[in-house]
Amino acid sequence: MAESMTAWITMPRVGTRRRRVRPHPLGRDTVAPLPFSPPEMMTSTFAQALLAATRSAFVLLSQALALALSLCLAPAAFGAKQPNIVLILLDDMGYRDVGFAGNKYISTPNIDKLAQSGVVFSQCYASAPNCAPTRACLLTGQYAPRHGVYTVVDDRYAPGQPHMKVTSTTGNDELPAKTKTVADVLKSNGYATALIGMWNLGRGRNGSPGSPLSRGFDVYKRPDDVKFEKDAYMDGKGRYLSDALCDEALAWIDQHKSKPFFLYYAEHSVHEPFDPKPELVAKYKAKTPTGLDKGITPEYAATVEAVDFSIGRIMAKLEADGLTKDTLVIFTSDNGGLPYVVNPLRGSKGLLYEGGIRVPGAVSWPGVIPAGKTYDEPVASMDFMPTILEAAGLPLPKDQPTDGISLLRQLKSGAPLGRDAIYWHFPCYIGKGEPMSLLRAGDYKLIQKFAGPTFELYDVKKDPGEAQDLAKTQPAKVEELKNLLVAWQKDTGAFLADKKNEAYDPNAKEQRGGGKKKR
Numbered sequence: 094m095a096e097s098m099t100a101w102i103t104m105p106r107v108g109t110r111r112r113r114v115r116p117h118p119l120g121r122d123t124v125a126p127l128p129f130s131p132p133e134m135m136t137s138t139f140a141q142a143l144l145a146a147t148r149s150a151f152v153l154l155s156q157a158l159a160l161a162l163s164l165c166l167a168p169a170a171f172g173a174k175q176p177n178i179v180l181i182l183l184d185d186m187g188y189r190d191v192g193f194a195g196n197k198y199i200s201t202p203n204i205d206k207l208a209q210s211g212v213v214f215s216q217c218y219a220s221a222p223n224c225a226p227t228r229a230c231l232l233t234g235q236y237a238p239r240h241g242v243y244t245v246v247d248d249r250y251a252p253g254q255p256h257m258k259v260t261s262t263t264g265n266d267e268l269p270a271k272t273k274t275v276a277d278v279l280k281s282n283g284y285a286t287a288l289i290g291m292w293n294l295g296r297g298r299n300g301s302p303g304s305p306l307s308r309g310f311d312v313y314k315r316p317d318d319v320k321f322e323k324d325a326y327m328d329g330k331g332r333y334l335s336d337a338l339c340d341e342a343l344a345w346i347d348q349h350k351s352k353p354f355f356l357y358y359a360e361h362s363v364h365e366p367f368d369p370k371p372e373l374v375a376k377y378k379a380k381t382p383t384g385l386d387k388g389i390t391p392e393y394a395a396t397v398e399a400v401d402f403s404i405g406r407i408m409a410k411l412e413a414d415g416l417t418k419d420t421l422v423i424f425t426s427d428n429g430g431l432p433y434v435v436n437p438l439r440g441s442k443g444l445l446y447e448g449g450i451r452v453p454g455a456v457s458w459p460g461v462i463p464a465g466k467t468y469d470e471p472v473a474s475m476d477f478m479p480t481i482l483e484a485a486g487l488p489l490p491k492d493q494p495t496d497g498i499s500l501l502r503q504l505k506s507g508a509p510l511g512r513d514a515i516y517w518h519f520p521c522y523i524g525k526g527e528p529m530s531l532l533r534a535g536d537y538k539l540i541q542k543f544a545g546p547t548f549e550l551y552d553v554k555k556d557p558g559e560a561q562d563l564a565k566t567q568p569a570k571v572e573e574l575k576n577l578l579v580a581w582q583k584d585t586g587a588f589l590a591d592k593k594n595e596a597y598d599p600n601a602k603e604q605r606g607g608g609k610k611k612r
């Protein structure tokens with residue numbers, strides 16, 4: 094494996110690399126030329142009329158065929174292979190913790206190579222500021238109010254506590270039973286499916302209704318399946334969690350490479366508390382982070398580099414098996430980073446300011462998606478589900494709304510997405526986080542603080558650190574975006590944290606201790 098990974102890392106992009114020109118059916122012109130050539134001797138008026146009528150019939154038939162083809166043809170209908178899907182989700186990775194996003198301190202050659210082989214989204218958002226809701230949005234393509242998974246399961250943040258000004262909710266611990274995930278759709282259409290790593294959508298024990306095995310995954314391997322204690326990076330025998338999970342992923346790919354597969358590789362990294370490999374910590378202790386990288390600790394950097402190594406092994410496996418051009422790879426994170434890795438953004442994990450929801454995002458599918466492009470239009474976790482299904486030539490679930498939009502057309506051609514706004518809703522308390530709702534429309538972001546109650550307005554293009562609240566100076570813009578936000582809340586049935594908490598005590602402090610429920 095080490096040999097092929099080295100090849101993947103150092104493989105030149107030009108020159109000697111073998112070129113397999115195999116146009117993908119999604120990029121193929123499906124309109125056949127008109128199979129009609131009029132005979133020259135037909136010159137009478139009747140003949141001309143007949144000719145015109147026949148030509149019209151052919152044009153109509155041809156257009157109808159083209160429409161049918163464009164609407165219906167999946168890659169499989171061409172006899173071509175449906176792509177494999179590898180969805181790589183990091184836990185708590187901040188928006189610029191990788192080289193392709195500008196980090197100079199942390200070494201991420203494999204993730205950077207993945208990004209260079211495809212498209213980078215410079216404004217990629219998590220659909221929520223923490224683990225569970227983003228994962229729910231990612232797998233269903235829905236905004237949080239649709240599935241009701243709003244926050245993590247944690248007794249400390251139960252509604253109605255004295256330090257909470259307004260009524261909040263904990264929402265659902267799990268996805269509603271009837272909601273289909275991207276894995277449900279892929280599995281029911283012949284894909285082999287696996288989740289290696291973290292589920293984090295309820296208790297999810299194997300066999301329970303909330304388990305990944307009941308939500309479209311054939312296989313679920315979690316840290317305790319590879320003999321790691323909860324939240325442990327080391328197993329006490331010198332094995333590192335990311336290496337062990339990656340071993341499982343490679344073995345599973347090996348067993349399923351002959352048919353289309355969906356691997357959801359959800360790393361435990363780079364969540365605290367860290368227990369990094371000593372040799373990597375030593376490497377970063379010898380370096381000094383500068384500029385925006387200032388404040389990143391050697392332990393954090395070592396944790397990121399270790400997961401980069403695993404991602405390199407997965408990419409090397411795809412290449413070694415000749416699957417690179419048949420595989421759509423998506424790389425992103427479930428929420429923003431820790432306070433010391435999100436410079437110059439405001440907020441961090443758990444908050445709806447940019448630091449809490451901006452994440453790295455890259456997509457690769459060599460031969461279908463061009464290499465080396467960067468798109469600046471905002472995208473969010475919920476967009477990856479429809480993107481995956483379009484790539485697989487499969488329809489969205491019929492009986493549930495899908496809020497995300499497929500990014501495939503933009504990925505292939507750079508076409509604008511044409512979306513008016515992206516929304517977030519967090520009617521909960523967690524740490525410094527309080528109930529908020531917001532939207533991003535163009536360069537603007539409007540935040541509704543339920544406990545305020547106030548609106549804040551930022552131009553996140555000019556002011557990515559959200560230092561200048563424009564709400565007072567641009568009231569018309571506030572009103573315009575507020576109307577959009579309120580309409581969206583109504584449309585999605587969002588829980589509104591707009592009632593006073595009768596138990597509120599201004600002198601009360603947030604509970605300490607306690608802890609997460611076991612899941």
Ligand SMILES: [Ca+2]
Binds near residue numbers: 184185224
């Ligand atoms: Ca997380």
